[in-house]
Amino acid sequence: MSVKCQQKTYLTLTNTGGLSVKCRRRVGRVSVGSRWEVGERVVKEWLSIYYYIVVRWFSASIVGIHPNLQSFPIFAAMKNIAIFASGAGSNAQKIIDHFRGKGTVNVKYILCNKPGAGIFDIAERENIPAILIEKEQFFRGDTYVKLLQEANIDLIVLAGFLWKVPTNLVQAFPNKIINIHPALLPKYGGKGMYGHFVHEAVVAAQEKESGITIHYVNEHYDEGAPILQERCEVLSTDSPTDVAKKVQVLEHQWFPVIVERLLS
Numbered sequence: 662m663s664v665k666c667q668q669k670t671y672l673t674l675t676n677t678g679g680l681s682v683k684c685r686r687r688v689g690r691v692s693v694g695s696r697w698e699v700g701e702r703v704v705k706e707w708l709s710i711y712y713y714i715v716v717r718w719f720s721a722s723i724v725g726i727h728p729n730l731q732s733f734p735i736f737a738a739m740k741n742i743a744i745f746a747s748g749a750g751s752n753a754q755k756i757i758d759h760f761r762g763k764g765t766v767n768v769k770y771i772l773c774n775k776p777g778a779g780i781f782d783i784a785e786r787e788n789i790p791a792i793l794i795e796k797e798q799f800f801r802g803d804t805y806v807k808l809l810q811e812a813n814i815d816l817i818v819l820a821g822f823l824w825k826v827p828t829n830l831v832q833a834f835p836n837k838i839i840n841i842h843p844a845l846l847p848k849y850g851g852k853g854m855y856g857h858f859v860h861e862a863v864v865a866a867q868e869k870e871s872g873i874t875i876h877y878v879n880e881h882y883d884e885g886a887p888i889l890q891e892r893c894e895v896l897s898t899d900s901p902t903d904v905a906k907k908v909q910v911l912e913h914q915w916f917p918v919i920v921e922r923l924l925s
């Protein structure tokens with residue numbers, strides 16, 4: 662079944678820090694699956710909402726009586742994350758999938774600086790509030806710092822975000838912002854080193870291996886403390902796209918695991 666004229670919505674921050682809803686009308690045929698798939702998806706969504714409400718209410722009341730039960734996963738308070746992205750959002754999707762139905766992590770916001778980026782479609786499908794970042798507000802002022810603090814964000818995850826996080830945001834969330842880089846830092850990092858540019862440089866240098874680096878974010882590009890590096894072989898016959906595919910497998914395998922480990 663497909664429908665026409667899907668309304669695409671995202672949020673923007675007003676100057677007073679409020680949220681306003683924007684509609685990006687998309688005219689075109691959007692497949693939402695068969696009636697059965699749609700019905701199944703609705704049932705699953707309602708069940709996860711029911712699970713969330715019942716279990717969270719129950720665990721909150723129990724923890725209120727015995728706070729030391731907090732250490733048991735079932736009673737642990739849910740952690741909030743915000744995901745920043747600029748592109749397709751495949752890493753964001755893997756993180757969302759990883760925590761689906763667990764009741765441990767809530768993706769409270771998705772923030773993106775590129776109108777029309779695929780990450781907005783993911784946010785729409787997953788019913789996650791999506792915010793289009795306004796450049797001036799992001800680099801001058803505390804609008805986004807306040808939004809994320811008021812949302813009680815426990816971890817900010819940069820998943821293919823292509824702007825430098827400003828110092829005020831880094832300082833507001835010390836050791837609570839992480840990034841995934843598609844290479845083995847410190848090589849192939851810094852300004853200009855993102856996406857395909859990284860893999861092109863690795864192939865041009867005839868490297869025998871590449872990989873991923875997940876690291877804390879400081880005020881400079883790619884200089885924060887490393888958290889994890891995983892490697893893949895680069896063959897002499899590999900193109901940058903071949904390397905990108907191998908690296909993406911590592912990203913999708915490890916990023917959700919590291920997010921979970923840091924929040925536990």
Ligand SMILES: Nc1nc2c(c(=O)[nH]1)N[C@@H](CN(C=O)c1ccc(C(=O)N[C@@H](CCC(=O)O)C(=O)O)cc1)CN2
Binds near residue numbers: 819841880882
């Ligand atoms: N304060 C920090 N902010 C960000 C970091 C970081 O380590 N500290 N990591 C980046 C992600 N990243 C590499 O992992 C990265 C992303 C983008 C660039 C870059 O050169 N960007 C261009 C702009 C590109 C665009 O707008 O399309 C630029 O700055 O000129 C380098 C590294 C996320 N933020």
Ligand SMILES: NCC(=O)N[C@@H]1O[C@H](COP(=O)([O-])[O-])[C@@H](O)[C@H]1O
Binds near residue numbers: 751820821843854909
């Ligand atoms: N230097 C930052 C950088 O290059 N990040 C890279 O952007 C891609 C985002 O893909 P996605 O939108 O499909 O998650 C990922 O490969 C990530 O490592």
